[in-house]
Amino acid sequence: MQGMSTDMAGLLSALWFEDFPEVAERADAIADHAPLSPDERDRLQVELGPEMEGFQELDEAVHLAAVRVREAAEAERMDELLDGLSEMQRGCVSCHTRFREVLSTRTP
Numbered sequence: 001m002q003g004m005s006t007d008m009a010g011l012l013s014a015l016w017f018e019d020f021p022e023v024a025e026r027a028d029a030i031a032d033h034a035p036l037s038p039d040e041r042d043r044l045q046v047e048l049g050p051e052m053e054g055f056q057e058l059d060e061a062v063h064l065a066a067v068r069v070r071e072a073a074e075a076e077r078m079d080e081l082l083d084g085l086s087e088m089q090r091g092c093v094s095c096h097t098r099f100r101e102v103l104s105t106r107t108p
């Protein structure tokens with residue numbers, strides 16, 4: 001998750017400068033973020049139970065949006081890039097809103 005956060009920050013920074021290759025690279029990293037370890041996947045399944053499907057759907061939505069952002073950046077189509085970015089951010093925030101509290105490994 002922290003890697004995705006770093007890539008999102010880098011993507012947004014690159015966007016300000018219209019550095020399309022960097023936007024594409026960061027979007028690609030988000031789309032292909034590291035998979036969960038088997039232990040982490042098991043933990044999520046236990047914690048989320050039937051909600052695991054919703055988690056996976058949001059993860060896939062973010063993946064697909066990031067692919068669209070990458071493709072738009074490669075073609076330097078700013079309007080499409082911004083639409084994909086909005087969708088990607090909506091997916092991230094939706095997942096955080098829905099699952100962060102139950103999945104947080106930090107102690108209060």
